[in-house]
Amino acid sequence: MYSYYDVLYITNNFKRIIGKGGFGTVYLGFIDDTPVAVKMLSSSAVHGYQQFQAEVKLLVSVHHKNLISLIGYCNEGTNKGLIYEYMAKGNLREHFSGKHNESPILSWKDRLRVAVDAAVGLEYLHNGCKFPIIHRDIKSSNILLDEHFQAKLSDFGLSKVFPDDETSHVSTIVAGTLGYLDPHYHSSNRLTQKSDVYSFGVVLLEIITNQSVMAGNEETGHISERVNLMISKGDIRAIVDSSLEGNFDIKSAWKAVEIAMVCVSPNPNERPMMSVVMSELQEALATELARTNHNNGFSVDTEFMP
Template sequence: MSRQYTEPDDSFRHPKKQIYSYSDVLKITNNFNTIVGKGGFGVVYLGYIDDTPVAVKMLSPSAVHGYQQFQAEVTLLVRVHHKNLTSLVGYCNEANHKALIYEYMANGNLHEHLSGNYSKSKFLSWEDRLRIALDAASGLEYLQNGCKPPIIHRDVKSTNILLNEHFQAKLSDFGLSKIIPTDGGSHVSTVVAGTLGYLDPHYSISSRLTEKSDVYSFGVVLLEIITNQAVIARNQEKGHISERVNSWIAKGDIKGIVDSGLEGDFDINSAWKAVEIAMACVSLIPNERPMMSVVVVELKEALATELARTKNNSGVNSRYSVESVNVNLDTEFMPLAR
């Protein structure tokens, strides 16, 4: 397979990542033989590089703002490296053929498992859900605090949280991401973009994008993880998931909030902790939302509480030990009804 280190379009070159020709892409995907996903960007195909599976996302010529998103994603992914962000293997930028090549995530996305709309879907236990939430939060925390300047994802949602063969979660789809300017500002004024239901209401109204916009979106995802309910329920008076959860909080009924499919198999204090975190994240006042570093700490506490309940039954999962997540920092969140 030929490997090119010169880019046909000299105005767009990232030598730190492998550059593939279109003929390489055809070989990698076996002439686009297996489709594993579709989206506004284009079609995603299964491919192999030296027997290692990869996901190849081809830009559709009809994709609105597709090339700008392609550029944005490559530009961002060549400079970020974290276990909870999908890794870019390389890309193709040859004439009209644009492709992004990622590590393959064998277990699809979070939404597919919550909804059961996946051929290999697994019912997620409470521990599974907390681990996935912690993984996603850690990825976001890295974008906020591990990147200089910080990066705002701008499209955090359950379909953009991918799961590998070990059910480790990784954030994906950075085509809408924005870098916070280095001039000391805390926001970016930009055209509103994102997904209905996950979109920060303050950003939607003001066009002022901040790190707290991602915090809001993560809070919505966490509510999905907890409740396994639709983000927007069009046939209900309380249409948004946060409104529905808030009504259950007023009743002090945690079992009415948590996914009934779990059949009560969770630690109640752990569940309340997760709900408190989520509701703090979806505050309508951005300054009242926690930083993702705080969210990570609180989710570790929630996971440690659940592990303490289950450790005598099935042992401790190898990805995290009770000791590694058992932190005792004071919470920034106000207690909810219990």
């Protein structure tokens, strides 16, 4: 645990803001010349302290390459903060909103790698921990990217730990983000792993299309409705982000779209488990890698030979 004095020193008196959200403000800091992100709890944050406690409890016991690492925390009176590893490329949403103008457009290969990373992290929460964990707020702004564009899930303040492996759902007050929130969970208060799967499907549609989650009129406002209309026309190039200029494998793109759409099925029973989503996305990535390797004059096997 770090004292408030430590936090002041680490952040150079909160000199540089690198992000803001409902929880509070995020500052750049340094510990022994290593950059870190310091998220300070705002006194006006609704349920902020409960989320602070939940995140500390979870991240001190759960570790994975595709989950953000908690370095430490400060809990000194009204001064409460979380210290994370620094993710140099920000969050995924920023790359689609134009905030990272200095970064090149994410290629189809890189988008699939980000999707696979996020899927692997979420699958670990569901199946790799002592007890299943539901993230409950999967969205593109909660997927962070390091300097190598490896993706990691973040923001575990709303996460729920299931009491045992046999529990299929918990009844809880609805929480999450509009557009990403599972409509079945919203109407029933029954939280399951499939609630996270729905949210992940929405993120995958963002990755594919580079469209806003909510836009347009009520009938076609949600990204899944808009993509569904385009699917009926059978033109994958009309669905995938036009900034890619068709530079992607068509079979790979269709597979990604199919995965996303089954994830956002209104019926939770029709949604796949994250283990299936992860496997299917890895196949889509392998197909795209085969195309890019062929175009570069390499075979899939020889690219990784010493």
